Amino acid sequence: MACLYAACERAGYNLDFVNGPENDITLYSLNSITGPSLFQEIRSADVITIVGGPHACARWDELTSIADYVVVGEGEFTLPRLLRCIEDDLPLPPGVATSTSFQAADHSVLLDGNPSFSEHKGYIEISRGCPFGCTYCQTPRIFGNKIRHRSIDSIVKLAQSFHDIRFLSPNALAYGTDGIHPEIRHMQALLRELAKMPDKDIFLGTFPGEIRPEFVSEEAVDLIARYCSNTKVHIGAQSGADSTLKKIRRGHTLSDVWNAVDHCVDAGFIPVIDIIVGFPDETDDELLKTVSFCREVSGIGYVHAHRFFSLPGTPLEGRGSRDLIPEVESALGSLALSGRLTGSWNNPEIRFFSKVPK
Numbered sequence: 001m002a003c004l005y006a007a008c009e010r011a012g013y014n015l016d017f018v019n020g021p022e023n024d025i026t027l028y029s030l031n032s033i034t035g036p037s038l039f040q041e042i043r044s045a046d047v048i049t050i051v052g053g054p055h056a057c058a059r060w061d062e063l064t065s066i067a068d069y070v071v072v073g074e075g076e077f078t079l080p081r082l083l084r085c086i087e088d089d090l091p092l093p094p095g096v097a098t099s100t101s102f103q104a105a106d107h108s109v110l111l112d113g114n115p116s117f118s119e120h121k122g123y124i125e126i127s128r129g130c131p132f133g134c135t136y137c138q139t140p141r142i143f144g145n146k147i148r149h150r151s152i153d154s155i156v157k158l159a160q161s162f163h164d165i166r167f168l169s170p171n172a173l174a175y176g177t178d179g180i181h182p183e184i185r186h187m188q189a190l191l192r193e194l195a196k197m198p199d200k201d202i203f204l205g206t207f208p209g210e211i212r213p214e215f216v217s218e219e220a221v222d223l224i225a226r227y228c229s230n231t232k233v234h235i236g237a238q239s240g241a242d243s244t245l246k247k248i249r250r251g252h253t254l255s256d257v258w259n260a261v262d263h264c265v266d267a268g269f270i271p272v273i274d275i276i277v278g279f280p281d282e283t284d285d286e287l288l289k290t291v292s293f294c295r296e297v298s299g300i301g302y303v304h305a306h307r308f309f310s311l312p313g314t315p316l317e318g319r320g321s322r323d324l325i326p327e328v329e330s331a332l333g334s335l336a337l338s339g340r341l342t343g344s345w346n347n348p349e350i351r352f353f354s355k356v357p358k
Contacts, residue, residue, distance in 0.1 A: 001015070001017075001029070001120055001122070002116060002117035002118075002120045002121060002122025002123075003075075003076060003114065003115075003116055003117065003122060003125070004027075004029075004075055004076065004079055005117070005118060005119065005120045006076075006114065006115045006116070006117055006118040007075070007076040007077070007079065007080055007114055008079060008080050008083065009118050009119070010080070011080035011083070011084070013080060013083050015027070020041065021041065021042075021045035021046070021047045021049070022047065023047060024047065024048075025047065025048045025049075025050060025083065025086065026045060026047050026048070026049050026050070027049075027050045027051075027052070027079075028042060028049065028050070028051045028052070028053070028067070029051075029052055029053035029056075030051055030052070030053040030054070030055040030056050030063075031053060031054055031055050032054065032055045032058075032309070032311055032312060033309065035053070035055040035056075039066055042066050042067050043066045048068050048069075048086065049066075049067040049068050049069070050067065050068065050069045050070075050071060050079070050082065051063055051066070051067040051069075051070050051071070052070070052071035052072075052075050052079070054138050054142060054311070054313075055312065056070050056071065056072065057072050057073055057138075057141075057142050057313065058138065058141070058142075058311070058312035058313030058317075059312050059313075060072045060097045060102070061097070061102075063097075064097050064098055064099045064102075065099060068098065069082060069086075069092075069096055069097070069098055070096065070097040070098070071095060071096060072095055072096070072097055072102070072104070072105065073095050073104075073105045073142065074095075074105070074108065074109045074142075074143065076109050076114040077095075077107055077109055077114075078093060078094075078095035078096060078105060081093040082096050094106040094107075095107075108144060108148070109128070109148075110148075111125060111126075111127075111128060111148055111149065111150040111154070112150055112151050112154045115154075115158060116158055116168070117158075117161075121161065121162075122168075123166050123167065123168040123208055123209075124150075124155055124158045124159060124162075124165065124166065124167055124168060125150065125167075125168040125169070126149060126150050126155055126167045126168065126169050126172070126175055126190075126209070127147055127148065127149050127150070127169040127170060127171070127172075127174060127175055127179075128143050128147070128148050128170075129143040129144045129145065129146055129147045129148050129170070129179070130143070130145065130147060130170045130171070130179060131145050131146065131147060131178065131179040131180050132145075132179075132180075132249070132250070132251045133145070133249050133251075133315075134238075134248055134249055134250055134251075135247075135248045135249050135314060135315040135316045136248060136276065136279070136308065136310075136311065136314055136316050137311070137314060138311050138312075138313055138314055139170055141313045141314060142313070146178075146179075147170070147174060147177070147178065147179035149175060149176055149186075152189060152190050152193055155190060155193075155194070156193050156194060156197070159194055159197060159200065160197070162200070163199065163200060163201060164200075164201045164203060164229075165194060165200055165201065165202045165203065166203045166206065166207075166208070166209065167203075167204065167208075167209040168208050168209055169208075169209040171209075171210075171211055171212045171215060171236075172187075172204055172205055172209035172210070172211050173187060173204075173205070173211045173212070173215035173216065173220055174212070174215060175187045175190060176189075176190075182214065182215045182217065182220075184217070184219050184220050184223060187204070187220075187223065188223055191204070191223060191226075191227040191228070192227075194227070195227050201229040202227055202228045202229060203228060203229060203230045204224050204227075204228045204230065205224055205228075205230065205233040205234060205235075206230050206232060206233070206234050207234060210234040210235065210236050210274065211233070211234070211235055211236070211260075212235075212236055212251075212252060213235050213236070213237060213252050213256040213257040213259070213260035214251075214252045214256040214260075216233070216235060216259070216260035216263050216264065217263060218263055218266070218267075220263070221233070221263045221264055221266070221267035221269060222267060224267070224269070225267050225268065225269070230269075231268075231269060231270060232269060232270045232271070232272050232301075232302075233264045233269045233270070233271055233272065234272045234273075234274065234304070235257065235260050235261070235264075235271060235272070235273050235274065236274045237254075237257040237273045237274060237275055237293075238250055238274065238275055238276050239254075239275060239276065239279075239282075239286070239290050239293075240254060240275065240289050240290035240291070240292060240293025240294065241254070241282075241285075241286035241287075241289040241290055241293075242254050243283075243286055244279060244282055244286045244289075244290070247279070247281055248279060254293070257273070261273070261297065261300070261301065264301075265300055265301075270300075270301050270302065271297065271300065271301035271302075272301060272302045272303075272304055273294075273297050273301065273302070273303050273304065274304050274305075274306070275290060275293075275294065275303060275304070275305050275306070276305075276306045276307070276308050277290060277305060277306075277307060277308065277324060277328065277332070277345055278307050278308040278321035278322050278323075278324060279308050279316075279321075279322065280308070280310075280316060280319035280320065280321070280322055281322075282322055284325050287324065287325060287328045288325075288327065288328065290328075291327070291328050291331045291332065294331070294332070294335060294341065295331070295335070298335055298338070298340035298341065302340055302341070302342065303335065303340065303341040303342075303343075304341075304342050304343045305332060305341055305342070305343040305344075305345035306343050306344060306345060307321055307344060307345050307346060307347060308321040308322075309321065324346075329346070332345050332346075
C-alpha cells in the first residue's frame, strides 16, 4: 500500500483504504493464503477491479476470469499507467493481463525513482530482487534474480521521516553488492551517513530486513554494534539439516549459520533464527536435526519457526507440507511454552487469520 500509494500520488491518483468494493476502481493485493477468501467479492463486484500482489503475479491467467485487470509483476510503474489508460480509454500498458490479452512488463523498477512511501508510511526499501533460487520463495520469481539497490542519498532523504530507521531488504547486509559476495563497505558508507542525522535509532538485521548467515562476519556485527540500536539480529537459516538446505537450494550450510550465531554472540547480540519445518521431501531424520538445532539455538537466542506453505510460481508449487512427527511437535511446543520459540510452525495460516476484532 505504501509504495503504490506514493507511485499513484505522483501520477495524480489518490488511493484510500476500503472494506469492500467502492463505486470507483477498487484494487486488491492478494497473497496465496488470504487471497482466495476475496475471490467471490471480486467476481461479483459491480465496479472496475484490479488485482495484484504475489498471488496475482503467479496466477494471473486464472485471475483474469475474476477481476477486470491483473497487474503482473512490480506495480509502481504499471499501475499508474493502467489507471491512465482506463481513464482515457487507451490501449493497455505492458504488465497487465485481462481475459483477452496479456503483454509482459517491459521494465523493472528503479528504486531511486520511486519513494518507499509518502503519506502512508512504509519501511525504507533499500534493495529488491534476489540472486538465490530457494525452492520455496517467490521473491526472485517476482522481482528478478538480480538485486537492485536504492542510493544512499535517496535512503537518507526517506530516513528524515522516521525516528526509528528500519530497512526492507531480502538480505540487508547485501546492500550495494551483487547479492552473492559479501562486501560490507557499502553498508558502512550508508550507516555513516545515517549516523550524521540527529535523534535517530537505526535498526539493521531485524524485521523486515533479515540477513543471510554467510554475510554475517566479525566486521559486519561490529558495524551493527557501532551504528545501530538493535540488541537482536535476525538470521535466515531455514533448516538445521545440511541435506535439507541443499534440497531447497538455500545456498549456505549449517556451518555458515553457526558461524553467524557465534559472531553475533561475541558482539553482544541475541541471535533470532528463522526456520521452516515440513518441507515436502523432508525426512524424519532431517526434522529431528532441525529440532536439535532449535534446542541448541534456544540456549543462547530465539527461534522463529514457520510451517512450509506451497507458493505458486515456485519450484515447490503444488507440494503440500509433510506431517510433523510427534517428537517434533512436542519439542517445538515445549520451546514455544518456554518462550524461546515463536511463529506459526503448526499452521501457516495463523499469522494471517488470528486477529480478533476488538
